[in-house]
Amino acid sequence: MLGVIAAALGGPEVLQVTELPEPEARPGQVVVRIRAVCVHPADVAATTGQIPRGPVRPPFLPGWDIAGEVASVGAGTADFQVGDRVVGMIPWYLTRGAPGGYAEFVAADVDWLVPLPDGLDFAPAATVPLNAQTAHQGLALLSSDLLPGDSLLVTGASGGVGGFVTQLAAQGGYRVLAQATTGDEEWVRGLGPQEVVPRSAALARVGPVAAVFDAVPLGEAAGAAVQDRGVVVATRPTPAIDSRRGVRQDLQLIKHDRKLLAELVEQVAAGKLRTRVAATMPLTEAADAHRRVLAGGVPGKIVLTPA
Template identity: 40%
Template sequence: MAAAVVTEFGGPERVGIAEVAVPRPAAGQVRVRVGAAGLNPVDGAVRAGVFGGAGQRIGLGWDVAGVVDGTGPGVTGWSPGDRVVGLHHGTVKPLGTHAEYVVLDAGAVAAAPAAVGTVEAAALPLPGLTAARALDQLGLAPGSSVLITGAAGIVGGLAVQLAARAGLVVTALAGPGDEELVRSLGAAVFVPRGGAPAAPVDGVLDAAVLGGPALAFVRDGGVYVGLIPHHAPAAERGIRVEEQEVAADGKLLGRLVSLVDEGVLTLRVAETFPLAEAAAAHARLGVPGVRGRIILTV
């Protein structure tokens, strides 16, 4: 089968298509015939060597939408032909989801949304789980105020929708041209990039990874949640500082799928590329201002 891999670190040109063996599901695993898979900033970081792994073949891709092709021993609840979405966690792995087939733990997948197609479904797992887990870590009660940085981005946009549904008063920090978009997602207040909210907020979900400048927007005793481990600013003024690290969670992903089917969550796709053009997709990923997921189709 074909799979997108890197064997040398660098720019988009380092992404190659290799012919590799079709993986076999072990106990507790399912094999998914990939229909579409999202391209994420973490894939660019893996390609550039941020996480190490020199001298070996590294597979790319974390999230996937496709069809169950086979199951390993002990798997119940999934059968060949089931439409699923899932998350293949891991930075340095021999194969990722940017391939014709991928093997995942059975607990890492959920039934695919019925309301959208395979391409749109592939836009959900990694950013959806990231946004949902970050909001859980904020732990804010309905009526509390939250500022979401990078609110027009993939994770930020889903976080705006989830926060508004949870009854939080959302302030969206985004580019000057993004006000209409973020308000349509549920933001009550808009702050253009470089500005500041009129008053301190109860919590910040820092999807743009601003760090210290975002922490300054939090009231004394509030909460800050960052999305990249080991990048959060030091706590001050009694603020609880948390870092979110995404994990595969089929049950949580299933709840997000339900919100897609209910029309609560909107999945945005900016552009699609066939798997064979994975290098071109990586080049597109590096262009600022993309509003929506880049999806590889298989």
């Protein structure tokens, strides 16, 4: 089968299309024929060695979120049958690229996967697992400090995580102020916030808000918007806020939750949560996809489609 490996640490040029052995399903696993794999900033960070717990030694396969069809089933595995449509998240923080999703097939533990509803196509489905779970779990970190009607600033609401945070928080009854990329205000407005904040706005003047979900993250600029004794949740480590202000800071790191993922996928399939695909590209053009992510300004997720 074809796969795309990071042959070294560095920029997009380190990604190489190569022939790999086709995987076999062990007990408790299925082999998934991948129809779509999402390109995340986390994949770019992995190839440059800028990830938690230190860089992964090459060669390795990037790729967290996959959607496809079950091609074979391991002995004694009853969760899925050949031909079932599935979507899931390879817990890359554990596998560290062995396996990863940039391939035509992957041997996946059944706990990584959930059924893919017939009404949801492979490409948009592949944008859901990492982003939506991160959003839901990060909001849970905020919930002990917030009441319905409290104000929540979401940075990066044009992005995958920020977009899901905006929707889930609005549905939860918070007063959401969503920061949109320039030119993307209409999309963000459609996610249900009470107010859309321009990317150029000085966030210190937007607040004070009860909490900030710093999905970019912006760090100091986001911290300037939160009220004293408020709370900030970020998706990557950010500088400490002046301890005299009493602001609680939390770091949201993904933990795969199969039941939660199934619920979120069902909501997307039912139109209760929105996601978007900016472009689909052949798996063999993974390096170009990484270049586009690094350039920024992509309105949605880039999804690779193996042949």
